[in-house]
Amino acid sequence: MSALVVGVPSKGRLQENAHAFFGRAGMSLTQPRGGRDYRGTIPELAGVEVAYLSAAEITSHLAQGTVHFGVTGEDLVREMIPDADERVLLLDGLGFGYANVVVAVPQAWIDVRTMHDLDDVATAFHAKRGRRMRVATKYANLTRMFFARHGIVDYRIVESLGATEGAPATGAAELIVDITTTGTTLAANGLKVVNDGVILRSQANLVASLAANWGKAERAAARALLDRVAAERTARTLREVRSRFKSADAELVAEAKGRFGAIAPLGGPTSSGMLTLLSPPDAVHELAIFLREKGAETVMVAAPEYVFARENSLYQALVVRLDR
8 A cells, every 4th residue: 555655854843843733633643663763653544654854855855756745844845946836735834933034134234224225235236346245045046036036136145054144244245045033143143134125934834745646545645634634723713602592593593603703513503402603713702692692591612622524625725736
């Protein structure tokens, strides 16, 4: 039987967060031979294999089609796979691994606030010194595309092999393109982000490879995995509201849907008068008051763990791309 291969970060906070993400969806990632084993399983799902790799390796394997799903940053996807939208599908932002790819210049450049200002400085720099400004970065492709969109041509890229933010201070470059979360490290090195210089707002994503082998077995395993992911994601956006009536009708349910965005997943009230609704969290209190005014004897609210639905938007998005 063919295995669905899921690439997961092999160490550090990214690995911890990835394990937590799958855990919330009811999937435990295990390494049978211990933490140094670079292969694992998901016991709850048959036909799934876990490959522990660095985030960059995951991105490379996604492009090659040697893993089906991977947890990696959008910054790496966009940098390492120039035609990313044709080769992979970013299915879901995972809420961790946040970082912005930014253009940062020395704070002493007080007249440089925008990319237009930077273009003027780059042109003047070239004319005065006979060479182009140097941009230190590990994101050469993203830098070229972003600078091209702003019409900046008088620069050259210097590959950064160490701490990029230190390049201007050492004289290795005039400015940088790098990732930042808070901007603290940039400020400590005398740098500032250009106002319109955010190239990409990145986070960890669940990414699907469009180049992988997606046979019947792989699709079945993907559906099982994405069902759990979608069920947990949906549950986070809803609250279960249960109430009991002496009498209730379809008109009451329709009003609850119309006024509060409620969903009646189990239909109308049961013969015993029990009514179960799913509600957006910010409408729960008003919905409870409404139900009480309509004669509910009790109203109970709980956070559902999972909400499984017939349609799975994550899996449908994958199938649509695969069947193009």
